[in-house]
Amino acid sequence: MVLNTLEVLGSKYLPTQYTLHIVIAISTIFALRAYSQGRATNRERDLHARTILVTGGFTPFTLIIIHELAQRGAHIIALSPNPIDSPRVSLIIDALRTTTSNEHIYVEHCDLLSPASIQSFCKRFLSGEVKRLDALLFTHEYPHIGALRHFKSKTEEDAQREQLSLASFLLTTLLLPSLLTAPTERDIRIINVVNRFYAAASSPSFSLAFYNSLISNEVPPAKSIFLAEGTRSLRTIILTRHLQRILDALPAAHIPKTDSQSSAIPVVNPDSQKSNIVAVTVSPGISRADTVARILNADWTSPAGYSKFGVILYLSFLPLLHLFTKSSVAAVQSVLHALFLPTPFKLLSQTTQNQPQAKNDSLIDRTVTDLPEEVLKPGALYAECAVVKLKVPPPPLEDKDEKRASEHKGKGKAAEKETMDLPDDGELGGELAGRRVWESYEAALKAWEDANPTLEEMEAEAKAAAEQEAIQTEGISS
Known part of the structure; x- marks a missing residue:
């Protein structure tokens, strides 16, 4: 029937x-x-006893990242703008520890919109007993900032973009001395996560406006939120590539040690990696929660509020969004790929220590031919678990650049030695573009610090508030 x-x-x-x-x-x-949904990483890595600093608060994307890393045994230090004793933070941390069976998930207070708060966290961390960091994972620049004009008014969005970018730069420069003094055999990674709109700012039609915005504060902000977001992403991409140039210009790390009974000679290609610190940028793609919902101002968990009409529109298009946009689980795959890929230097170090050596091996290390097909490329941009060959036009030369080039040309061998420190590889606009972006960050950081309370002022204010609270407590008890 x-x-x-x-x-x-x-x-x-x-x-x-x-x-x-x-x-x-x-x-x-x-x-x-x-x-x-894009590609999923086919790599895996044991992260036990690895300490990873994660920024970005507790957005859907960041929560998935923390969950994936904690499942693999990593020690997580999550930065949150909210007080660490707030109920929301406590519930999230307890839930993560329970679901991952990992008690090494910690949260530290750090407001990335305040330079004094960033300096306070770095001071506490560097003055502590344990200073180990195996990875810096900056995810706070991935969530979209700014909604369409019909859903949200444009207020303080440009300032927030600027401050979050400067927060990445400030955290990197403050923690870099600790990373440089770490053992040379330690594999350290700096990963900046950006949105997918960098292509809008890297096109030739917008490249001149992009470089003008680096040297002049009088350039009007972009009218399109997608171009503004793309400019922020492109700056971070170029900055990360230039940071890798600086790291590679430092004294090279020691060659991995071999077994005393081994006749193999490990070979490290100087073009592959010169530093044990690798900086890369990752673009996870367009996700529903961190990109589309914010464009429509439909993120009802945002402390800045949301639009009811945007929420209705978001829920109406949710079936199509499930079809054409990424979930947070799919978006984190490229970030995990950049964390799991072996680096050339670390791979050779592990191979020479763990691989048995036959008696008839030649003096040439056979491990060079045993390298996997893919290793992490320092300074590169990753998307969909692969390297993106982004073409960025070089900036136009200024008078000071031409003068510097003529001076270097007249110095002969001395000039050649200087140019070898930071070679112009031509990637992402070349060394000149990286230097322009780096100098613009330095100038903007100085102005940002001057416009906000200093660390000493913040500590004095906190001390006065604590004393006032103690006096009030004594008065109530008496």
Whole structure:
């Protein structure tokens, strides 16, 4: 009886002559869904006893990242703008520790919109007993800032973009001395996570405006939120590449040690990696929670508020968004790929220590031919678990740049030695573009620090507040 009923309903609503069309439509939907989610990493890494600093608060993207890393045994230090004793933070940390069976998940208060708060955290961390850091994971620049004009007014969005970018720069420069003094055999990674709109700012039609914004504060901000977000992403990408140039210009790390009974000679290609610290940028793509919901101002968890009409529109298009945009789980795959990929230097170090050596091995280390197909490329931009070859036009030369080039040309060998320190590899606008971005960050950071309370003023204010609270407590008890 049941089978007969199903047959009648099937023949009525699903005619047999349309079976092929229905199968093709369903297959197309599944194919689009699989394509929109992007590639998933095929790498894995044991992160036990690895300490990873994660910024970005507790957005959906950051929560998935922390969960994935904690499952693999990593020690997590999560920075949050909220007090660490707030109920929301306590509940989230307890839930993460329970679901991952990892008690080494900690949270530290650090407001990335305040330079004094960043300096206070770095001071506490560097003055502590344990200063180990294996990775800096900056995810706070990934969530979209700014909504469409119909859903949210444009207030303080440009300042927030600038401050979050400066927070990455300030954290990196303050923690870099600790990373440089770490053992040379330690694999350290600095990963900046950016949005996908960098292509808008890197096009030739907008490149001149991009470079003008670096040297002049009088340039009006971009009218398009996508161009503004793209400019922020492109600056971070170029800055990360220039940071890798600086790291590579430092004295090279020692060659990995070999077994005393081994005749193999490990070879490290100087073009592959010169420092045990690797800086890369990762673009996870367009996710529903951190990109689309914020564009429509439909993030009801945001402390800045949300638009009811934006929430209704977001929920209405949710079936299509599930089809064409990424979930947070799919978005983190490229970040995990950059964390799990072996670096050339670390790979050779592990191979020479763990691989047995035969008696008839030649003096040339056979591990060079045993390298995997893919290793992490220092200074690169990663998206969809692969390196993105982004073409950025070089900036136009200024008078001071031409003068510097002529002076270097007249110095002969001394000039050659100077240029070898920071070679112009031509990637992402070349060394000149990286230097322009770096100098603009330095100037903006100085202005940001001058416009905000200093660390000493913040500590004095906190001390006065604590004393006032103690006096009030004594008065109530008496």
